Amino acid sequence: MNYEMMLFNYFVSYFLLVAASNDSSKDIEEALRTYQKQMLSKLIDVREKLVNEVGDYSKLQTERDSLHLENVALRKESERMNYRIKHLIKALNIEESKNTSN
DSSP, X not given: OOHHHHHHHHHHHHHHHHHHHOOOHHHHHHHHHXXXXXXXXXXXXXXXXXXXXXXXXXXXXXXXXXXXXXXXHHHHHHHHHHHHHHHHHHHHXXXXXXXXXX
C-alpha cells in the first residue's frame, strides 16, 4: 500500500471514529482541519525534497532556454561557415583548373 493510501485510510478511520463517538459537526470540522494540516505538512516536505533533488525548476527552465538559444546561434554560425567553405573550395577549384590549363 502506498503512502497516500495509508494516509487516506488513516483519515477515514479518524473521521469515522469522531463521527461515531459524537455526531457534532465541530468535531468533524476539527478532524478535517487536522487532516488538512497533516496533508499540507506532507506536501511541503515533498516539495522541499523535489527542490533539493532536482533544483529550482525556474532555474532549470532558464538554463534550458539559454542553452536552446545558444544552440540556435551555433547552428546558424555552422551553416554560415559551411557556406563559406563551400564557396572557397569552389573558388580554389576554379583557380586550380585555370592553372592546369595554362
